[in-house]
Amino acid sequence: MEELLTRNFCIIAHVDHGKTTLSDRLLEYTNTVAQRILTDQHLDAMDLERERGITIKSHPVTMSYPAKDGRVYKLNLMDTPGHVDFSYEVSRSLAACEGALLLIDAAQGVEAQTVANAHLATAQELKIIPVINKIDLPSANLELCLKQLEDILMIPEDEAILASGKSGIGIEDILEAVVSRIPSPRWRDHPHTRALVFDSIYDSYRGVITYMRVFSGALKAGDQMMLMSTGQKSEVKEVGIFTPKMQKTDSLGEGDVGYLVSNIKDTSEVKVGDTVTLARQPAIEMLPGYKEVRPMVFCGLYPLESNDYEKLKAALGRLRLNDAAFLYQSESSVALGFGFRCGFLGLLHMEIIQERIRREHDVEIISTYPSVVYRVMTHGAADYIEVDNPVLLPDPGTIDEISEPTINAAIHIPNDSMGDILALIMEKRGTVEHTDTLDHTRVMLTCVLPLNEILVDFNDRLKSLTHGYGSMDYELGDYRPADLVKMDILINGDPVDAFSSIVHREKAEGKGRELCERLAEIIPPQMFKVAIQAAIGGKIIARDNVRVLRKDVTAKCYGGDITRKRKLLEKQKEGKKKMKLIGKVSIPPDAFIQVLKNN
Structure with a gap:
């Protein structure tokens, strides 16, 4: 089979190691985007992406590159998100490529997600080209980076390319390496048309626009296509490539990365990882790697x-x-x-x-308060039920066991933070499986943690305890049984569902007391004594009182007999008793907002 002059590759790295800046330089060098239009982080289109300095959605682009061997190559680049929440998007983008540029920050070295993304790329059998980026920084430590490349990632240091996305050093070397080292498109010999969906967006004028990589066959306007996971058929209205704006073409062939517009009107019908084939001659087996992505x-x-x-x-x-x-x-x-x-x-x-x-x-x-999906086994039930809302938890008397999701985390930290981080992991009910020394200054902890324990403040505390040098990558583990209980907050004896949460029994009292104290501060004074209680089932584990507002009923009663004042005070007392029996506590919405925001 003759060689196709197409190369499909992506850029993978830890957060903030310069993926988007490097892709800007590649667009500039290949003249894909005119210099007058090119902006910093050109592929990050969302305001939020620019502000936070992170990539949220994958951004494909097709470039044309005249190589030193005299041939002109078509290069399809995918700029992927680096954050662990979007790792599913990264894995689908990798599946659409044959090679990957693995970026390592010359000052930071190999970080947690560098390792995770390298493993993802290896699992997809991609050719990895290591690039040491930001070599022009005063704090760059090339010797350490090359040593880590060999020791941690098992990649020979002579394969590394030294570059700087900011000042444009080494860009030609990267492009030549892409052309010479990355193989030409795979799986072209399949008899049927197959294309992998790696993203989709919604356009209010054209409906769903599907981003895909064609592996075999071709797709053009007028074809009847079929989505293999659901069997849904639709007519292809338009196909095209990204430059990086959408540019209409006659057809998409083997090895091409582009978009497809069809009659589909809802992105939930086009799932990431699905295979597109022709309805008249459908493929029998899907492209590998499709799995339902589930919220956690x-x-x-x-x-x-x-x-x-x-x-x-x-x-x-x-x-x-x-x-x-x-x-x-x-x-x-x-x-x-x-x-x-x-x-x-x-x-x-x-x-x-x-x-x-x-x-x-x-x-x-x-x-x-954020919650995770728990699995609950009740008496005599054949299977567990999934609970994502504390309010829906069955009666404690009927529960045999509650299991919670765990994560397998790789945490990279400086040696001198070891004690603090181990204490943090223990506080969060985690266990350290093993530790690896990365070099003379850093270690990697491999640990198992409950997912609900890392939801709120784990990452912030990791960063503050390591002075910003710690990093974490995680993947979902299995479900493990735990001693979990539902904690309710009662105000004047009535449960308030907005504050219900599922917590570990050992932590319930501390958390309940903290919440009661906060509410007692925030709820405005009431006319009668109001109790705020934290309860597990029928057992009260913490309590506080709302401040009482006392009107001075004797203000107008001056001089004379003390019994008149006593009579008024007794009358007030009786009134408050009655109020307590029938009174409702009015909690202003901003009290909820303050407590929930602080949580």
């Missing part, structure tokens, strides 16, 4: 103003169109009114969705 973190989202409910519903609907990994369904809470239970891949994913609702759709929202 859940929380309730409620509008701050109850009349913004419809606006929030519309906003979630639009975000769902562009993000197949995001799920939502309506729910209601006594405290917060009507809202939605939403599922996310991880905490960063949750933060970004919430920020996009506020910015792009102008809806102020409040979110409840």
Whole structure:
């Protein structure tokens, strides 16, 4: 089979190691984007991506490169997200390539996600080209980086290319390495048309636009296509490539990376990792690696103003169109009114969705405490039930066992932070499986942690304890049984569902006391004594009182007999007793917001 002059590759690295800046230089060097149009982080189109300095969505682009051997090559580049929440997107982008540029920051060295992404690329049988980036930094330590490359990643140091995405050093060497080292497109000899879906977006004029890599055969406008996971058929309206804007072409052939517009109107119907084939001659086996992506973190989202409910519903609907990994369904809470239970891949994913609702759709929202999916086994049940909301947990008397999801984490830290980090892992109910010395200054801890323990502050504390030098990468582990209980917060004897949470029995008392104290501070003084209690089932584990507002009923009663004052005070006492029997505590919405925000 003759060699195709096409090379498909992606750039993988730890967060903030310069992937997007390097892709800017490649676009500039190959004249794909004119110098006058090129901006910094050109492929990061979202405001949030530019502000946070992270890539959230994969961005493909096709470049043309005249190599030193006199031939002109078509290079398809995918700039992938580096954050662990989007690792599924990274793995699908890798599956659409034959090679990967593995970036290592010359000052930081090999980090946790550098190792994880290198393993992902090796598992997909990709050719890895190591690039030591940012060599022009004053703090660059090339000797250490090359040593780590050999010791940790088992890649010979003579394969490494020294470069700087910022100042453009080594860009030609990278392009020549892509052409000479990365093999030409694989699996072209398959008799049927097969293309891998690695992303999809929604366009209000054209419907769903599917990003895909064609492995064998060809696709053109007018063809009847079929999605192999669901068997759904649709007509192809348009195909094209990215330069990096969408550019219409006649057809997409073997090895091409491009987009496809069809009659499909909802991105949930086009799943990442699916295989597109022709309906008239469908392939029998799908391209490898397709799996359903499932949300791992859940929380309730409620509008701050109850009349913004419809606006929030519309906003979630639009975000769902562009993000197949995001799920939502309506729910209601006594405290917060009507809202939605939403599922996310991880905490960063949750933060970004919430920020996009506020910015792009102008809806102020409040979110409840994040929760994970627990598996609950009840008496006599044949199978476990999945619970993502503490309110839905069955009666404690019927529960045999609750299992929680765990993660397998690789944590890179400086040697001198070892004691603090081990204490943090123990506090979060984690266990250290083994430790590896990376070099004379850093170690890597391999540990198992419950997912719900790392949800809120783990990453922040890791960064502060290691003075910013610690990094973590994780993948989901298995479910493990744990002594978990549902903790309710009662105000004047009534449970408030917005504050319910599933916690480990040992931590329940401390967490309950903290929450009661915060609520006692925030809830405004009431006319009668109000108890705030944390309870597990019928047992009260912590309590505090709301401040009592006492009106001075004797103010107008001056001089004369003391019995008149006593009579008024007794009357007030009786009134407060009656109030307590029938009184409802009015908790202002901002009290919920303050507590939930602080959580």
